[in-house]
Amino acid sequence: MKKKTITSLLIILAVIICLIIAQRTLDSFSLRILNLSGVYIIFAVSMNLINGFTGQLTLGHAGFIAVGAYTYSLLIMDSDLKQMNFFLKPLISPLDTLQLGFFPAMIIAGLLAALTGFLVGAPALRLRGDYLAIATLGFGEIIRIIFTNTQSITNGSLGLKGIPKPDNFFFIKMDNSLMWWIWVAAIITVVFHLLLIDSSYGRAFKAIREDEKAAQAMGVSLFKHKVMAMVISSFFAGIGGALLASLIGTIDPLMFRFTLTYNILLIVVIGGMGSTSGATISAIVVTVLMEALRFLDQGFLGLPELPGLRMVVFAILLLIVVLFYPKGIMGNEELTWSKLRRLFGKPFAAKEVNR
């Protein structure tokens, strides 16, 4: 157990060192992709909690992300900026003058998303399987449509522009403080989920996924745990939404369509339903590929410009994963040293005395 803690701390340290190096060497475009990967890690790991670990197929993640993104944006913008944005219909008070710091705005964004998760989950989680998927998909769309139509709160389809980035990281002024916020949030998300899954709550979540009848007979309250997973999942989705809004700087309701949920689901399925490390790895791979494959859209090998061609690659990738790795790259297991050793063969194994 203690060895596990030490290795975990070492991994976190390694990530931080990589980030420091990245910050010094990478150009702003690559840094942006790096940050986007961090945000997608938060999305994928949180969605995996309810879909992968608890086994409840829900498709409303984009809605919770939207709640987080809008809450954060409305709390962080100053009143001048708000006036500039809301030129068609003024923003209702007290939101028009309210301004908070980065950290409280982000936490409130998470909490409001969690509340939304509760309001959606409490009725929807009484359903199962396909019905649950369709109901949550519907709720996600409803959230987006409400945001499109509440002009005096969200500025409707005009969206919000010029969302400021944080200029400090816990009161330390830094050039790239957003990167640190995003990655610290991502690390906390991953560690929190790993610990949660290892706890008795995590076992209860998995028990529900495996066999609801038996879980119930063991005294696991199905409804309570499903809603709990949903609330935690949407809290982190909200935090991720806040960071996404801060990173991109402009949000509008069209960003939070079903395609966003689909992209996250793609990451989760490729990574392995029920594997936090799988979701983490696949979030980075997919986000980087999404940018790296952009040349496909711009026309290559004499082909005409075809926007969206790179998405075909992901469709094929998903097909391959479903056909050959039906459980995703990690299945429902976590990445451990012993597995890495097996993967890289004997030269490493020789050095290890025991686990």
Add this chain to the structure above:
Amino acid sequence: MLKINNLHVHYGGIHALRGISLEVPKNKIITLIGANGAGKSTTLRSICGLVPKTDGTIVFEGEDITSLKTTEIVKRGVTLVPEGRHVFPDLTVLENLKLGAYLRTDKSEINKDINRVYELFPRLKERKDQLAGTLSGGEQQMLAIGRALMSRPRLLMMDEPSLGLAPLIVQDVFKIIQQIHNEGMTILLIEQNASAALQIADYGYVLETGSIVLEGTGKELLNNQEVKKAYLGQS
């Protein structure tokens, strides 16, 4: 210990239990026998609060548990080994056992109980890191029983523990049931294998289409002509 009085259960339009009354005294094995659809499983499931009841009362150790939620009922010491085993296939044997102790918070005692279960079922110890879904049917049944014991039940209810097992394994399972009973456990057992169940039972009830038609000690029922004819395949 457990007293059921005039219990009625409806599934949609079907009147599944039509006023059942039975009693489970402390430290005894009580068995319910009957054909498919007689209402045996429904009885157990309604004791656990898994099925809504239309009428009647269930009293456990002097407390009315009729309208309590399953979680509360399990907390009070009533645990069900569900029909068809229902182990958690993608979790390891150890995780399965830990889930049995889900409502308990006494960590050191839980570890002691895990060792007790391993003593009772040495097979499970050998396979503690194996996924439960890869165990054989008999091993899964042992895991299901072990998992139920992990909640430290005072009343253990078993729904068809011999279902789908090879005859030799069935014998083992019944031996284990008796062993657990000898250690002082109160057991409510449901079986289609009526002769095996009645042989180890102190008292038995015969269920037919939702009502109790016959009751008596295990021996009495074993020697009863009607039971012989209907459930034991003798005449």
